[in-house]
Amino acid sequence: MSTTQSERLRGLLEPLVSAKDLDLEEIEVSRAGRRRVLRxxxxxxxxxxxxxxxxxxxxxxxxxxxxxxxxxxxxVLEVSSPGADRPLTEHRHYVRAIGRLVKLSLHTGEPADELVVRILAVDDEGIDLEVPGVKGRRPTSRRVVFDEIAKARVEIEFNRKDKKEEEA
Known part of the structure; x- marks a missing residue:
């Protein structure tokens, strides 16, 4: 999709999305046979x-x-939510993931610098994490600044309590 078309679509769609109290995360135009698909x-x-x-x-x-x-x-028009496997790239993505388990890859590239941790808090500089304990040890806390993060993705938890359940 050309930058001009992308900017034009974003300018056209952003107010419609905002009117529903939603964030416009992504616009993608691709080909599917003779038709185009607008996601x-x-x-x-x-x-x-x-x-x-x-x-x-x-x-x-x-x-x-x-x-x-x-x-x-x-x-063809497709409107959807990002899904569980979307990478965390924006500050608001990390805020929405507070309490969730995430897989972080840090910039060092070492295998040891791939962590599965729970996000406890988010501020403008980085995130506070809970690193699960191994072999019966207690979890530990860790702080990571955003510049250290190469990739981040929410991990699926099948037995995780939903926020709505916790509030009830």
Missing amino acids: VIVDSEDGVELDTCAELSRTISETLDETDAMGDDEY
């Missing part, structure tokens, strides 16, 4: 419900039909 990835502090994606999809579709932002070619 719009949105997120929020509380996640994104399917009904919200459907409503937003209708709103975006109507807006795109009124403009020539996608040109005359056929396209």
Whole structure:
């Protein structure tokens, strides 16, 4: 997707997404046979419900039909949330992952610098982590600044308590 088209789509879609109290995470245009696929990835502090994606999809579709932002070619519109395997790249991603288990790769490139840790707190400089104890040892605390992080991704936990359950 050309930068101009990307900027134009972002300018057109960002207000629609913000109106639903969501963050526009990504816009991607790709080819699928003769058609193009426009993927719009949105997120929020509380996640994104399917009904919200459907409503937003209708709103975006109507807006795109009124403009020539996608040109005359056929396209398929997909509106979704980022999914569990999305990398953590923005400060807000780390804030949303507080309490979650994450896999961090640090810039040193050593295998020992790949950690599976729980995010305890996030500020402007970095993150406070809980490193799980090994072989019956207690967990320890660690601080990592954002500049040290090469990659970060949330790990799936099947037995994790949901925030809503903890509040109840």
